[in-house]
Amino acid sequence: MKNIRNFCIIAHIDHGKSTLADRLLEFTKTVQVTGGQMLDNMDLEKERGITIKSHAIQMEHEYKGEKYVLNLIDTPGHVDFSYEVSRSIAACEGALLIVDATQGVQAQTISNLYMAIDHDLEIIPIVNKCDMDSAMPEEVEDEIIDLLGCERSEIIRASGKTGLGVEEILSAVIERVPHPVGDEEAPLQALIFDSVYNTFRGVIAYFKIVNGVLRSGDEVKFFNTGKEYEADEIGVLKMDLSPRKELRTGDVGYIISGIKTSKEVKVGDTITHIDRPCSKAISGFEEVKPMVFAGVYPIDASDFEDLRSSLEKLQLNDASLTFQPESSLALGFGFRCGFLGLLHMEIIQERLDREFDMDVITTVPNVSYRIYDKQGGMTEVHNPGGMPEPTLIERIEEPFISASIITDTSFIGPIMTLCLGKRGELEKQNYISGNRVEIQFKMPLGEIVIDFYDKLKSISKGYASFDYHQDSYRPSKLVKLDILLNGESVDALSTLTHVDNAYDMGRRMCEKLKELIPRQQFDIAIQAAIGAKIIARETIKAVRKDVTAKCYGGDISRKRKLLEKQKKGKKRMKQIGNVEVPQKAFLAVLKLD
Template identity: 65%
Template sequence: MDKIRNFCIIAHIDHGKSTLADRLLQFTDTVSEREMQDQLLDDMDLERERGITIKSHAIQMEYDFGGGKYILNLIDTPGHVDFSYEVSRSIAACEGALLIVDASQGIEAQTISNLYLALENDLEIIPVLNKIDLPGAMPEEVADQIVDLIGCNRDDIIHASGKEGIGIEEILKAIIEKIPAPKGDPAEPLQAMIFDSVFNSYRGIEVYFRVFNGSIKKGDKVKFVNTGKVYDADEIGVLKLNQESTNEINAGNVGYLISGIKVAKEVKVGDTITHVDNPTKDAIMGFEDVKPMVFAGIYPVETSEYEELRASMEKLQLNDASLVWEPETSVALGFGFRCGFLGMLHMEIVQERLEREFDMTVITTVPSVEFHAIQSDGGIILVNAPSEMPEPNTISHIEEPFIRAQIITKSDYIGAVIALCMDKRGAIKNQVYLTSDRVELTFELPLSEIVFDFFDRLKTISRGYASLDYELIGFRKSNMVKLDIMLNGDKVDALSAIVHREKAYEWGKRLCEKLRELLPRQMFEIAIQAAIGTKVIARESVRALRKNVLAKCYGGDITRKRKLLEKQKKGKKRMRQVGNVEIPQEAFMAVLKLEN
């Protein structure tokens, strides 16, 4: 066990984690030159295209040092604020972390957030200053920031460059010398924690686990403590570039288990694996349940694909434990699912993965957050979708979730950032200068205001410099109303939204204008109205397509023409009563693009 080291890599988005992981794998000869490619651990097309890590990836390396062979288990983690749940799972399986900071960007919000996660779990932190080969690198200034943040000595900071391969040997040496070997007793009953799972269409569900006590052998009968299910360990092994099966995995090590599990719900991340014959007394404290921030409906385009979509969602949930969903129905869209996401990027990624990995074409409704409708007698109704909102006369008030946002930006952009947050009904709470030109601003903002395009606009006004991290701080009373969109007098529940009363008129007007552009013209006129309760606050009309019925009238009396026009008008009126409006997918997405 004293030859094993388990560590993860934490950093802000785009600070070079994946590139550095590539170099570590090359340096330890875990991958041959032929197998090597950039961002080796990011095996999803989406991750490569966007240059971000979405899933944490585990891989084992072997390294000769000081006359002994060491086993290093690396878990690469995402850096975006939406995927912090993945990071927390990786941290729970490790004893140490490489904290990577970009020498040209300095410390950013997500660096601090991930660092606190690691410190809460008592991980040994190894600071690494990456990208020192860039012309814009400021190694001295950024080293000062790191010293201020974690209180280490300047000499402890390793200068490295993932691209050029500088400092890789020093990093490996620091991992072996500073990160403690895993504690645990191989003689005790088996106690292992599941930190990830992957769906394999041929072999069922593959479970990734870290053994804390005891050992697991091939063919053992194992039990998952939380779900109470019993399985045979058909195959166990370690996670090299490709899985390598072994006969035994001992305390302190990381591995995978295949036992032909077919049902996604039977594997819970954070669950404890133990032996059936000699079970452990106490389960490991797993991860807290994930708290979704943004809710949206996902519906199949063809209603007949509902069951297929359900199966796809179950498989996706295995691979992405932070996705929460339950069935729901909509008058406009039929059967579908109400899903909870960690943020807008997460929602976008889930939609893309459903389309790419499972060939599902889906319609996503307007995202909303969870509101509390407080009844007159003090009871609370949870409202995750506008359709669940009770009538205004039955409740005393509505509470909405607030967050504490930490924004780190260059001091040149303070004015623009504060203006943006004020526009989003935010209140500034604190302002701290980290260096002469970097400032940390703390705001309290309603969550519903930041789910749409806050992150994009923040990046735009700060030219990409500002970084954001946020946490939920509770619910507060707010003047929220349900805004209904009606087409020809019929409410379209999928286009409704819950908005602040002050912004309702502007929101309704712009949405009606947008829908007028997007709805195809029919043979009858379509009235688009925005209403709060029974009061219509905005209206637009899509004019009807009309045949020129006067073409056959040459000259003659005006009454002949009028008679033909009246006849056409009656027909249009009747058509409007029986005709129904086809709403294209773009119309449902229009709400997301309102700000632009």
């Protein structure tokens, strides 16, 4: 056990984690690196250049004549996938904190760092991209010293591109990161930190053994679900799965036990033996809290069950996704899904399309509200379609959050303006170190759902970390904004919004839909309404066919007759014609600004 090191790589998005991981794999001769980012194996990750999933891999390295086994987990840097990071940290004893020499310490660096410190991980600070002309390693080292309180000599300068400092990093991992501590004689306790679905082999769970020994063919059970299995195959994670006869305390590996249904594996569960179970599950795993709710519907109603199984398989691989069935008048049966943010929602939609061939429509995202009626009863509404009549409502309460934003002092002004514009209330601000400040706000969750993150990132040039927890529910003046097409309400486009924003939002939605809905043979009226009151309208003009073209000469009444005939046809068409709202329109409503 003393020759095992488990460590993960944490950093802000785009600071070069995956490239540096490639150099480590190359240096330890684990794999011949052919293209860039060997660990990012999803097409989506390669296209967007971001890490979406954590990837675990085992390396072997000889140091001072001894052989060491290094288990590396490469984690995502985007805030929408921070749940992946928290799970990876739970399976490690050390973390490489990577900071870009051209950009300095950034938002997610700080959030991920605090998460690692909470789990008592040994932090090894690394300044990456030192080979670039715009690098400022001294200034960045000062920032890291401020943040961590470490010595300058502890910081390693490296470059993922040229391979500078890779050997130093491996030596630091072996010398500074503690080896796993556990009792091999104790009952088996293994923490599941990830899982994937394989069409041929069922569910494959990834785990780290905290106590005890697991051998191939053992009878095991999952602590929280109570389900029992036989360990058909266990092994370690190289570039592919590589089977082993036994895994001991401190090892990170995988187990295949022919599990067919994805519900039976919970990330964060504990694996133990049936004949000699452990007394309690491993703790320290927080529940995920979705920020954004949106309806996901199959385009073809008969695909409902396929969509359910696709979401279940996706949930195995991405434990931060939550879903429950719901139905809508316009779209039929579907699911109300909870996501961690808009990028997360977009990625899930892409993955459904690519990995499972599911064509889906996503509705406007929102949060859950509490509605009190005149009799004093309370209902929780996740979907504007489930709202009772306005005359029956006593008051509506919306969830408020305590938000803390860590940023550079030069961005305080624009960030304050943004938060106050979102109905936020400033609670306090305190200066952390040098020119960094923490601002605390109370604000409605509904306001941050759609575009708050994106705006915060752009006005602070990416240098603002945002963390929040739910605080309480407060009464609010909210109204339901309906969108009508030819007098018919489209429930998938209706939203709950604050009275002050309703007119502006209604007008913008109508204008946007006018651009996106294709023209028909008849006029389409797009209206925004609050209750029975229309607050905005746009008309999409009909595509006209010139029926009088073939009518030469003669009296005007001949043309009149043809036009009257056309008018009747258009009127009938309007009554039976239905307006298709393209998927682009649902998405565009999110990005109204």
